[in-house]
Amino acid sequence: MQTQTNMTDTPQALCKTLQLNPKTVQSLKVDLNSPFPLKVPKDFLAQIQLNDPTDPLLKQVLPLKIEHQTADGFSQDPVSDLAFNPTPSLIHKYHGRVLLIASPKCDIHCRYCFRRHFPYSEQTNTRHWKKALDYIAQNPSIHEVILSGGDPMSLSEKSLIQLIEKIEAIPHIKTLRIHSRTPIVAPSKAPTQALIAWAKQTRLHKVLVVHCNHANELSPQTAKLFSLYKEAGFHLLNQSVLLKGINDQVSILENLSHALFSQGVLPYYLNQLDRVQGAAHFEVDRHTALNLHNQLRKCLSGYLLPNLVQDTSNPFYKVPIT
Ligand SMILES: *Cc1c(COP(=O)(O)O)cnc(C)c1O
Numbered sequence: 001m002q003t004q005t006n007m008t009d010t011p012q013a014l015c016k017t018l019q020l021n022p023k024t025v026q027s028l029k030v031d032l033n034s035p036f037p038l039k040v041p042k043d044f045l046a047q048i049q050l051n052d053p054t055d056p057l058l059k060q061v062l063p064l065k066i067e068h069q070t071a072d073g074f075s076q077d078p079v080s081d082l083a084f085n086p087t088p089s090l091i092h093k094y095h096g097r098v099l100l101i102a103s104p105k106c107d108i109h110c111r112y113c114f115r116r117h118f119p120y121s122e123q124t125n126t127r128h129w130k131k132a133l134d135y136i137a138q139n140p141s142i143h144e145v146i147l148s149g150g151d152p153m154s155l156s157e158k159s160l161i162q163l164i165e166k167i168e169a170i171p172h173i174k175t176l177r178i179h180s181r182t183p184i185v186a187p188s189k190a191p192t193q194a195l196i197a198w199a200k201q202t203r204l205h206k207v208l209v210v211h212c213n214h215a216n217e218l219s220p221q222t223a224k225l226f227s228l229y230k231e232a233g234f235h236l237l238n239q240s241v242l243l244k245g246i247n248d249q250v251s252i253l254e255n256l257s258h259a260l261f262s263q264g265v266l267p268y269y270l271n272q273l274d275r276v277q278g279a280a281h282f283e284v285d286r287h288t289a290l291n292l293h294n295q296l297r298k299c300l301s302g303y304l305l306p307n308l309v310q311d312t313s314n315p316f317y318k319v320p321i322t
């Protein structure tokens with residue numbers, strides 16, 4: 001993932017902006033030199049409470065020294081993506097759909113990111129797109145292309161539209177799915193104008209899967225953006241990651257489902273953490289996760305209950321936690 005040097009993007013500057021008291025900062029054991037550096041867009045920053053070291057959004061972005069601890073069972077490629085990599089930038093793991101790593105960049109660096117060690121520089125050069133598109137064109141069993149990353153919405157609007165027009169030109173592709181956290185973390189920045197115009201006239205079915213972990217990430221700005229996508233014919237879904245100390249409470253998850261629905265988004269997946277080195281402190285154990293999900297089932301309408309799943313090297317589907 002690319003880094004951007006910005007004076008306001010250091011952990012010290014962030015803590016200062018958020019008016020965290022220096023003693024608290026010290027006790028958090030902030031990592032000032034993380035190889036996966038702090039990156040937090042201003043819209044997301046605006047949703048973080050001042051002077052609260054336990055803020056659930058802050059915890060998703062603040063680099064801590066604990067990330068250097070190695071943990072058993074945690075690896076660099078926890079979902080074996082590289083075993084299903086027919087051409088660079090393309091992952092063909094499940095029947096009927098492929099995942100195209102469209103951009104190495106994200107607007108935010110989530111501390112738990114499962115792709116923090118992914119060899120993006122080898123995988124995500126736009127020169128790989130032709131090969132990937134050829135592979136898709138030659139495989140009529142593929143009906144859905146998923147743009148992922150990094151974050152595909154960190155591409156320039158021009159590149160993104162060039163790519164989706166090429167996908168649209170492949171007759172057996174019926175659905176374009178975009179997986180992006182940009183609409184949540186940088187709703188004022190999301191590239192939409194030309195994309196919306198394209199979306200209104202394409203023959204493809206369109207799905208936008210956003211990534212929101214806590215209701216505090218939603219705002220009037222995200223609501224406005226979702227209406228725009230909805231109007232252009234996108235189905236809006238959300239995936240979350242279950243994160244210890246961030247959203248591992250029934251009331252938080254219940255609120256999240258309601259808040260998403262009030263903005264026109266349906267909960268899709270609640271992912272058990274991918275076991276990537278550096279993220280072990282965020283893991284909720286399987287028993288607790290299942291318990292939470294069972295309690296959630298009791299208080300939510302069926303259509304507001306996300307599927308609790310684990311991404312593994314299973315070549316067929318995301319595995320339900322049971
Ligand atoms: C998650 C994922 C998909 C999509 O799976 P769905 O269950 O259809 O959401 C496709 N390919 C890969 C490699 C994935 O990780």
Ligand code: SF4
Nearest residue numbers: 106109110113150181
């Ligand atoms: S937006 Fe997604 S891919 Fe990017 S850092 Fe966060 S979890 Fe990782």
